[in-house]
Amino acid sequence: MNIFEHANSELNLPTDKYINGSCSIAKGVITKDANIIYDSDCYDISESLFSIYQHFELAYPKFYKMDNLSKLGWLTAEILLKNSFEKKDYQPERVGLILANANSSLDVDLRYIESANDIASPSLFVYTLPNIVIGEISIRNGFKGEHAFFVQESFDSDFIARQVNYLLDNDILQACICGWVDVLRQDYKSTLFLVEKNKKESSVLFSAENMRHIFDNN
Amino acid sequence: MIIIKRRMSSTVYIAGLGVISAIGNNVAEHLTAFGQEKAGMGDITLLNTIHRNELPVAEVKLSNNELAEMTGLPVGISRTALLSLVAAKEALTDAGIPDLSNLRTGFVSANSVGGMDKSEDFFVDFLADNSKGKLRHVYDHECGSMTEIVAEKLGITQFMTTLSTACSSSANAIFYGARLIKNNLLDVVIAGGADSLTKFTLNGFNTLMILDKEFCKPFDEHREGLNLGEGAGYVVLVSDKVVKNLNKQPYCKLSGYNNSNDAYHQTASSPEGTGSYLAMKGALAKSGLQPADIDYINLHGTGTPNNDSAEGTAVKRIFDPEYPPMSSTKSFTGHTLGASGGIEAVFSVLAINNKIIYPNLRFKTRMNGFDFEPVKRFLKDQDINHVMSNSFGFGGNCTSLIFSRV
Numbered sequence: 001m002n003i004f005e006h007a008n009s010e011l012n013l014p015t016d017k018y019i020n021g022s023c024s025i026a027k028g029v030i031t032k033d034a035n036i037i038y039d040s041d042c043y044d045i046s047e048s049l050f051s052i053y054q055h056f057e058l059a060y061p062k063f064y065k066m067d068n069l070s071k072l073g074w075l076t077a078e079i080l081l082k083n084s085f086e087k088k089d090y091q092p093e094r095v096g097l098i099l100a101n102a103n104s105s106l107d108v109d110l111r112y113i114e115s116a117n118d119i120a121s122p123s124l125f126v127y128t129l130p131n132i133v134i135g136e137i138s139i140r141n142g143f144k145g146e147h148a149f150f151v152q153e154s155f156d157s158d159f160i161a162r163q164v165n166y167l168l169d170n171d172i173l174q175a176c177i178c179g180w181v182d183v184l185r186q187d188y189k190s191t192l193f194l195v196e197k198n199k200k201e202s203s204v205l206f207s208a209e210n211m212r213h214i215f216d217n218n
Numbered sequence: 219m220i221i222i223k224r225r226m227s228s229t230v231y232i233a234g235l236g237v238i239s240a241i242g243n244n245v246a247e248h249l250t251a252f253g254q255e256k257a258g259m260g261d262i263t264l265l266n267t268i269h270r271n272e273l274p275v276a277e278v279k280l281s282n283n284e285l286a287e288m289t290g291l292p293v294g295i296s297r298t299a300l301l302s303l304v305a306a307k308e309a310l311t312d313a314g315i316p317d318l319s320n321l322r323t324g325f326v327s328a329n330s331v332g333g334m335d336k337s338e339d340f341f342v343d344f345l346a347d348n349s350k351g352k353l354r355h356v357y358d359h360e361c362g363s364m365t366e367i368v369a370e371k372l373g374i375t376q377f378m379t380t381l382s383t384a385c386s387s388s389a390n391a392i393f394y395g396a397r398l399i400k401n402n403l404l405d406v407v408i409a410g411g412a413d414s415l416t417k418f419t420l421n422g423f424n425t426l427m428i429l430d431k432e433f434c435k436p437f438d439e440h441r442e443g444l445n446l447g448e449g450a451g452y453v454v455l456v457s458d459k460v461v462k463n464l465n466k467q468p469y470c471k472l473s474g475y476n477n478s479n480d481a482y483h484q485t486a487s488s489p490e491g492t493g494s495y496l497a498m499k500g501a502l503a504k505s506g507l508q509p510a511d512i513d514y515i516n517l518h519g520t521g522t523p524n525n526d527s528a529e530g531t532a533v534k535r536i537f538d539p540e541y542p543p544m545s546s547t548k549s550f551t552g553h554t555l556g557a558s559g560g561i562e563a564v565f566s567v568l569a570i571n572n573k574i575i576y577p578n579l580r581f582k583t584r585m586n587g588f589d590f591e592p593v594k595r596f597l598k599d600q601d602i603n604h605v606m607s608n609s610f611g612f613g614g615n616c617t618s619l620i621f622s623r624v
Contacts, residue, residue, distance in 0.1 A: 120425040126484040135613070139481050 014169050018203035019210060021194035022179075023080035024218035025052070025072060031218045032079055033202065045188050049075060056082075065123065066136060067108040068188070073099070073133035073181035074140065076190040080177070085194060087141065094174040096145030097134045098163045099192075101182035104151045105130045110185075133181055145173050155180045155191075155215050161208035164195055180215065191215045230396040231461045231468035232621065234313025234454030236305040236410075237564040239551040240276035240447055244308055249568065252576050255596055257550050259433045259445050265415045273429055275415055276447030276552030291371065296333035296358050297448070299367040301557070302412035305450035306368055310408055313454035316463055321405040324377035326395040327365040327452075328387030328411030330556035333358035335416045364412065377404060382556065384611030385518075386477070387411050389559025389619055392453060393475040399457045406460060410452030410560025419555060420446055426485060434521035434553075436546035437530065437592045439583040444520040447552025451561030469567045473604070473622040474507065476500025480614030486524050491532030493616035494518070494608065498536050501606065501618035511604050512542045512620070514575050516566050517592070518608040519546025520553050529608065530588050541590040543597070545578035559609035559617065566605040566621045573600050 024031045028040035028048040040051040049071045053063055058078055063071060081087075087095075108127045115121040126132075131149035138147065146167055152159065160178050167173040179192040191214065195206050204210050238244065240258025241251035251258070258276040262269065265277070278285075278301060285300035286293040289307070306327070315321065336355040344351030358367065362380040369378040377398070381391045388411025395409030413419075423429050423446060430443035461468050478496030482488035502509065518529055533544070547565050548554075554561055569575060578592035585591075603623045610616045 116425075122426045125422070125425045129484075132484060135481075135484070 014165065015197055016199070017165070017168050017195055017197055017206035018199050019193050019206050019214070020196045020198070020200055020203055021080050021084040022191065022214045023076050024189070024191040025076050026189040026218065030079060034214070034217070043186070045183065045186050060140070067124070067127035069105060069107055069130065069181060069183045070127060070133045070136045072183055072188055072190050074136045076181065076192045077137045077177060080192045080194055081141070090174055092142050092144040094145055095143040096167060096173045096176050097137060097143065097147040098160060098167070098176060098178040099134060099181055100150040100152050100156065100160060101130060101180060102151070102153055103182055103184040105132070107183045107185060137177070157208040157212040157215065161206070161211065164206070168195065168197065191218055229458050230399050230472045231456050231458070231624065232453050232470050232472060232567050233315065233456045233461065233464055233468050234309040234311070235469065235564045235567060236307065236309030236312060237449070237451040237561055238278055238301055238304045239449030239554060239561055240278055241550050243278070243280065243304065245312070245564065245568070249572065251550065252574070253596055255577055255579060257433060257579055258447065259552055265417070265420070267417055267420060269420060269424065273420065273424065273431060274433060274445050275420070276445055277415060278448055289371070291367070294354065295367065296336050296364065297414035298329050298331055298333060298335065298412050299358070299364045301414055301448065301450040302327060302329070302364055302368045303371055305410065305412065306372060306408050306452045309410070309452040309454050310372060313456070314465060315406060315454070315456065315460060316465065318406065321460060322376055322403070323374055323406040324395065324398060324404045324408070325365060325369045325372060325374045326379055326381065326391045326398070326407055326409040327368060328381040328391040328556050328560070329361050329364050329413050330382055330384055330387055331413050331416050331419055332361035333363055334418045335414050338417050372408070374408070383615045384613060385553070385555050385558055386609040386611035386615045386617040387556035387559060388451065389563065389607065389609035389617040390477060392455070392472065392559065392563055392619060393477060393617060395455045396472050396475060399455055405457050407455045408452050409455055410450065410563065411557045412450030413448055413554055413556040415446060415448045428522045430521060433580060434549060435580045435582070436519035436521040436549050436578055437517065437526050437585060438581050439585045441521045441523060441526055443522050444548065445552040447548070447554040449551060449554045449557050449561055451557055451564045453560070453563050453567065468624055470570045470621050471624050472619060474501040474505025474620035475618070476504060477615070477617045479616065482614055485612045487528035487610065487614070489528060489531070491528035491535070493614045494529050494610050495532035495535050497616040497618040498532060498606065498608065501620045505620045505622065507604055507620065509537050510540060512606050513600070513602040514569050514605045515542055515544035516562050516569070516605060516607040517544050517546040518610045519548055519578070521546070521548065525610065527585065529610065530585055533590070534588060539589070543575050543593045545576050545592040547576050549579035550576070559607070562607050562609065563619060563621070566607040566619070569605050570602050570621060570623050573602060574598055575600050575602070
């Protein structure tokens with residue numbers, strides 16, 4: 001006997017969803033909605049991330065404590081949402097995040113192991129999980145919706161689209177930030193998408209193909 | 219479209235108890251150890267670690283071989299599953315529910331380490347030579363594997379799920395089990411959790427610098443950290459329909475529960491104890507009780523400077539100036555992580571049923587800035603109607619449960 005066989009008898013039809021913003025950071029360059037808005041002009045990841053933080057005058061002391069994965073994801077979300085997102089339009093429980101990357105938290109895992117040769121660092125240790133970046137973005141913005149972090153070989157736009165469609169079509173979320181945040185040593189790339197149900201002038205229809213196109217061109 | 223009528227069960231009762239920890243292998247042995255004020259910590263004897271003779275832990279005093287023999291599980295299986303089965307089986311037997319096979323029964327079990335103990339065995343060989351290492355050691359690595367192994371042994375097939383929210387895991391399992399019954403999805407739920415000691419958790423907590431090298435001193439001004447423990451604890455939750463057919467009186471009911479989050483730090487509580495305050499306040503609201511109705515608080519009380527001052531602040535915000543008796547039974551069992559909510563739920567139920575209050579061992583000095591302190595001696599013949607049990611986890615995940623006399 002399946003005790004839940006009648007629990008969800010109503011199927012929800014797909015609703016229209018739009019990419020109402022995108023932001024990428026790679027090689028020190030920030031692209032927002034297909035326009036290059038800043039070039040940090042440096043290749044070292046730590047210098048680059050700090051230069052972005054200063055350029056956008058983001059006063060958030062906790063930034064200094066974060067590992068590079070959280071810094072990268074947090075900065076990308078800050079710039080993605082700036083002037084593009086009305087937080088007050090949503091209940092905190094209706095905004096969520098679906099992120100993925102290839103290297104999990106390996107960047108800080110390695111730093112932590114190196115620190116353990118001397119005295120294992122508690123401040124590095126607390127970042128040795130990839131989904132901490134979701135926590136940092138959620139705490140900053142007060143988001144309390146569903147979230148998940150997936151580890152996959154490369155950006156799988158079909159997979160991400162399936163996850164986001166499920167959450168928005170079933171009204172579990174009304175808005176979702178999704179995409180890719182990956183760091184390993186000096187290699188890094190992030191691309192985040194803001195997905196909503198309302199259509200704006202600049203909206204791009206939300207689809208795996210459109211995410212893939214934006215991801216590949218940044 | 220099919221419309222189903224949901225008959226809500228108004229009350230969720232506790233019909234059975236099962237527990238294993240460093241101070242005993244069943245409920246009766248725990249009551250004896252509490253009466254004798256006998257803590258379970260000691261030198262590491264079973265876990266294979268470089269921290270032997272350096273960090274005290276609270277080990278269950280049975281080897282994997284002995285546990286396997288007790289449970290009928292294979293010797294090579296994770297200690298987490300072995301501990302889980304001992305306590306879950308005791309709870310289900312204790313409940314003695316007539317005609318169980320005709321009821322909708324679920325197993326909601328929590329843990330935080332899963333089969334990590336066996337994965338650690340695998341890696342010893344694998345890291346030396348990556349063509350070596352026995353894959354059967356990693357087969358049950360996932361937390362959910364523990365639940366499936368135990369459910370199969372208990373004969374539960376209809377519903378099972380695993381929760382893992384760090385140190386509030388099994389309190390959340392009880393909370394979730396109660397909601398499954400309240401919403402008429404199940405009639406009986408065995409809810410709680412288990413965790414075994416592993417290198418992973420011992421080294422992790424050691425890195426965070428929150429392990430006491432002596433026996434822990436919860437809520438003491440001079441507390442220096444926690445001692446890790448292991449074990450399992452389960453309660454059998456039943457609906458009001460099932461309680462009528464029991465051959466005995468239920469122990470008590472679960473009258474309140476709440477989960478709230480600090481959203482403050484990965485591993486620390488906010489100094490104001492926001493998450494714990496909201497959890498306690500929410501559980502009181504759910505139960506319809508006032509702070510003055512609570513007769514005993516089973517504190518989370520890990521013994522770390524951060525937890526105890528945050529929890530103390532939250533307790534003060536709710537109960538000041540009239541504080542109920544309170545204590546941390548982690549001074550007996552150590553901190554059993556994902557099992558602690560289940561183990562301490564059993565203790566909370568026993569406090570009501572046996573009219574007892576547990577001492578907070580080794581307490582000497584009241585914390586600065588607080589007008590209260592925990593109970594120091596084992597107390598009998600206490601008139602206890604409502605017990606609050608706190609379980610707060612990493613990630614700010616805070617849960618309070620309230621148990622009430624029927």
